[in-house]
Amino acid sequence: MTDLLTNPPRFAADFTWGVATSAFQIEGAASADGKGPSIWDTFCRQSGAITDDSNGDIACDHYHRFEEDVDLIAAMGLRAYRFSMAWSRVQPSGSGPWNEAGFDFYARLLDALAARGIEAHLTLYHWDLPQGLQDQGGWLERTTACHFADYAAEVTRRFGHRLASIATHNEPWCSANLGYGNAQFAPGVADAGAAIQVSHHLLLSHGLAMTAMRAVCKQLGCSPKLGIVLNQWCADPATDSAADIALAALEYARSVEWFMDPLFKGHYPALALQAHGEHAPQVADGDFAIICQPLDFLGVNYYFRAWCSAAIPPLPPPALLGRTAMGWEIYPQGLTELLLKLHQQYALPPVYITENGMASADLLRHGAIDDVERIEFVASHLAALKAAIDGGVNVAGYFLWSLLDNFEWNSGYAKRFGIVHVDYASQRRTPKASARWYRDFVAQQRAATNGEDNHENDENH
Numbered sequence: 404m405t406d407l408l409t410n411p412p413r414f415a416a417d418f419t420w421g422v423a424t425s426a427f428q429i430e431g432a433a434s435a436d437g438k439g440p441s442i443w444d445t446f447c448r449q450s451g452a453i454t455d456d457s458n459g460d461i462a463c464d465h466y467h468r469f470e471e472d473v474d475l476i477a478a479m480g481l482r483a484y485r486f487s488m489a490w491s492r493v494q495p496s497g498s499g500p501w502n503e504a505g506f507d508f509y510a511r512l513l514d515a516l517a518a519r520g521i522e523a524h525l526t527l528y529h530w531d532l533p534q535g536l537q538d539q540g541g542w543l544e545r546t547t548a549c550h551f552a553d554y555a556a557e558v559t560r561r562f563g564h565r566l567a568s569i570a571t572h573n574e575p576w577c578s579a580n581l582g583y584g585n586a587q588f589a590p591g592v593a594d595a596g597a598a599i600q601v602s603h604h605l606l607l608s609h610g611l612a613m614t615a616m617r618a619v620c621k622q623l624g625c626s627p628k629l630g631i632v633l634n635q636w637c638a639d640p641a642t643d644s645a646a647d648i649a650l651a652a653l654e655y656a657r658s659v660e661w662f663m664d665p666l667f668k669g670h671y672p673a674l675a676l677q678a679h680g681e682h683a684p685q686v687a688d689g690d691f692a693i694i695c696q697p698l699d700f701l702g703v704n705y706y707f708r709a710w711c712s713a714a715i716p717p718l719p720p721p722a723l724l725g726r727t728a729m730g731w732e733i734y735p736q737g738l739t740e741l742l743l744k745l746h747q748q749y750a751l752p753p754v755y756i757t758e759n760g761m762a763s764a765d766l767l768r769h770g771a772i773d774d775v776e777r778i779e780f781v782a783s784h785l786a787a788l789k790a791a792i793d794g795g796v797n798v799a800g801y802f803l804w805s806l807l808d809n810f811e812w813n814s815g816y817a818k819r820f821g822i823v824h825v826d827y828a829s830q831r832r833t834p835k836a837s838a839r840w841y842r843d844f845v846a847q848q849r850a851a852t853n854g855e856d857n858h859e860n861d862e863n864h
């Protein structure tokens with residue numbers, strides 16, 4: 404086992420340690436207090452869409468239990484929480500009237516976090532588009548980007564002064580490719596060309612929202628950090644054959660550079676554009692100027708690498724450390740590799756690892772879950788993260804995915820990512836061994852840095 408606890412690497416005193424969740428995966432209360440339906444509410448009703456035929460109607464019932472959940476975060480000594488807002492809870496149709504009861508819920512959540520000294524890191528869009536906008540074409544329509552900017556501005560107006568950061572999107576690669584490319588996610592479209600056009604509209608919506616939020620912040624004098632969260636991986640060729648190297652370069656261009664180049668360089672990567680051929684997106688004059696604007700932070704979600712073998716059947720990765728319950732290769736060095744490469748390619752703002760974690764079987768035995776695999780996973784990824792920091796990458800924080808077991812999209816409730824176990828029948832929460840490990844690790848970091856962590860009123864937390 405990585406000796407992170409006996410010989411922990413030292414992260415900066417002001418490094419942010421947190422946990423992450425998203426609205427649809429935990430909130431439940433699918434139609435409570437005026438909430439409108441989202442594309443995931445609709446998608447879950449399609450036969451065969453979700454492995455266990457479940458839905459987000461109740462999920463972790465966080466809508467009614469958020470105080471208890473915020474207590475769990477506080478009990479781990481964490482001072483940062485990343486969560487998302489359900490757009491259709493605060494604007495039921497995605498355009499038109501706001502829903503005050505929906506905003507009230509997030510105001511109460513922010514109160515609960517503030518009372519425990521926990522910073523709030525909000526994501527505006529974690530895949531749950533209001534169904535009303537989907538009925539008008541969803542992300543295939545350019546106007547959806549304008550509605551998103553209106554929503555971003557309104558949220559900033561109401562909560563900007565209470566938020567540490569606001570991310571526009573979570574993992575737009577997934578929204579585009581899994582939602583529109585292969586129908587694995589809502590809205591369930593399988594059309595390669597649509598996926599690429601959607602990715603452009605998502606990027607455009609990010610840029611429009613950034614402009615709108617900056618204007619509101621200026622007007623109100625508030626300063627949440629504004630950015631975006633991307634899921635990324637390094638792409639490793641299986642051999643040094645020209646075919647494997649070309650495959651890896653194309654994979655990296657189509658996934659990582661497809662989003663990073665427009666955001667940081669103001670164009671799409673030539674290699675991927677060429678590969679998309681007739682499916683290349685329609686880009687209006689001025690779009691890149693909207694998309695490519697300064698970010699206060701970049702969120703990186705890292706789970707696995709892309710292993711690129713052109714052989715048939717493909718060569719498996721050598722020296723496999725293991726696979727998670729999702730079937731994803733466990734490859735911590737990939738985090739170092741990815742971050743160093745990004746650092747070399749782009750003028751990065753401070754980076755936050757906004758998600759990292761694993762799904763495992765996590766059986767409850769005699770009231771306890773001894774998830775040693777997850778501890779090893781997190782420990783080895785933190786060591787890999789420290790290696791990237793030592794290599795010069797400016798990483799400001801780490802958010803473990805996830806606080807709670809939750810609705811894992813098309814896998815339903817079968818895959819458990821939480822460091823807190825949820826018994827869905829009783830809604831009982833049971834911290835796993837990994838929750839205690841993370842608590843102790845973060846406490847050690849604080850002790851090692853003599854409490855010089857920019858929090859002045861330690862005794863109040």
Ligand code: IFM
Nearest residue numbers: 425574704758804811820
């Ligand atoms: O659960 C998801 C999350 O919503 C987005 N990033 C990946 C996680 C694990 O699949």
